[in-house]
Amino acid sequence: MSGGETNQSPAVLGSVPTGTDVNHAARCLRQGLLVAMPTETVYGLAGAALQPRAAAAIFEAKQRPHFDPLIVHVAELDQVSLIAETMPPAGRALAERFWPGPLTLILPRRSEVPDLITAGLPGVGVRIPAHPVARQLIRQAGIPVAAPSANPFGGISPTTAAHVIAGLGQNVDYVLDGGSCTIGVESTIISVMGETPVLLRPGGLALEEIENLIGRIEIAKPDPAEDDRAQIAPGMLSRHYAPRSRMSLIGPDEPAVPQPGLRTVLLTWGCMTEAPGFERILSLGPADDLQICAARFFAALRVLDSLAPDVIIARQFPERGLGRALNDRLRRGATTPETSG
Ligand code: TXA
Ligand code: MG
Numbered sequence: 001m002s003g004g005e006t007n008q009s010p011a012v013l014g015s016v017p018t019g020t021d022v023n024h025a026a027r028c029l030r031q032g033l034l035v036a037m038p039t040e041t042v043y044g045l046a047g048a049a050l051q052p053r054a055a056a057a058i059f060e061a062k063q064r065p066h067f068d069p070l071i072v073h074v075a076e077l078d079q080v081s082l083i084a085e086t087m088p089p090a091g092r093a094l095a096e097r098f099w100p101g102p103l104t105l106i107l108p109r110r111s112e113v114p115d116l117i118t119a120g121l122p123g124v125g126v127r128i129p130a131h132p133v134a135r136q137l138i139r140q141a142g143i144p145v146a147a148p149s150a151n152p153f154g155g156i157s158p159t160t161a162a163h164v165i166a167g168l169g170q171n172v173d174y175v176l177d178g179g180s181c182t183i184g185v186e187s188t189i190i191s192v193m194g195e196t197p198v199l200l201r202p203g204g205l206a207l208e209e210i211e212n213l214i215g216r217i218e219i220a221k222p223d224p225a226e227d228d229r230a231q232i233a234p235g236m237l238s239r240h241y242a243p244r245s246r247m248s249l250i251g252p253d254e255p256a257v258p259q260p261g262l263r264t265v266l267l268t269w270g271c272m273t274e275a276p277g278f279e280r281i282l283s284l285g286p287a288d289d290l291q292i293c294a295a296r297f298f299a300a301l302r303v304l305d306s307l308a309p310d311v312i313i314a315r316q317f318p319e320r321g322l323g324r325a326l327n328d329r330l331r332r333g334a335t336t337p338e339t340s341g
Contacts, residue, residue, distance in 0.1 A: 016172060018174070020178070023140065029137070034061060035172070040182050041184070042184070043150040043160070044147030045150035045168065046146070047145070055070065058147075091107055102186075106192065107192065149186060185298075186201070190217070197214060198217065200220050203325045238332060249313075249315075252317060258276075258277035259311055265311075282300045290323055
């Protein structure tokens, strides 16, 4: 599932300009245009972070509400001072250890950062991606680059160039194809704005690794009350990363049983010896290799969703390592619009 999918024929890619020309992509960014860029986590919809019109175009292309702030990507540590006022000690320790990589830090923002980027919050999300193409692109553009995941708001995140085109199509000026994303879930987000660092979103960097370095951190409630939302992470909406089909979750060790009379498909991991009655079963990978499971996760969800089943039954992971991020995406995907805030 990873590999392979990026070699789409031109017919599949249609008329959206797509290729591997980093120079062209960098020029687009400097001109305020939008570029879908590969990162190690998911593809991002990139635009010049300090150009308010480019930021506005990102929101427009994704149909993203303005209360949901964007992460700013830089290529080097010394570029962080262009957007953040200070680097608190815990942030420095994390940055030195885990950048480039799947970690976003919320840092005190500089006033030069457009309000649209931070949704008016006092912090700005910053990350140095590890994907060589992303870093080369940002370096060549020479400017900080805002990039949310390159999918329509609330939908399944893209892990190939073809996913980007399927979701955003003509709303992107150039799709820079860098192959399949190797990590496959979005970055872990840590706020270092207060005295204690807070985990705002579990992601591609395991909480255990973070706590090994800086000790125990606070974990934000996954679905904060409306009042708290503006202060911590407005993007922590309960329904997100969602397929169109209804999704129902089972525990890591629970038997998978199809729903009678319904077209049911199963998203699972580990060996599937027996599960009669499912229209389709996808196993993400071995039970002891969550990296493989994560790398295939969003693409597998797309495949099952494209069958338009009545229900996708999905097996949750043990709540550790990357399992935390995968469970978070599963829970948000399974939240129905009526129960989300
Ligand atoms: O791995 C990733 O982080 C990918 C790639 C492209 O880098 N990007 C990504 O962006 O997942 P997005 O827009 O899908 O998720 C960004 C989330 C927001 O929804 C919000 O929860 C949080 O990051 N965020 C961004 N800026 C913030 C801020 N200033 N304060 C609090 N939370 C912020
Ligand atoms: Mg997203």
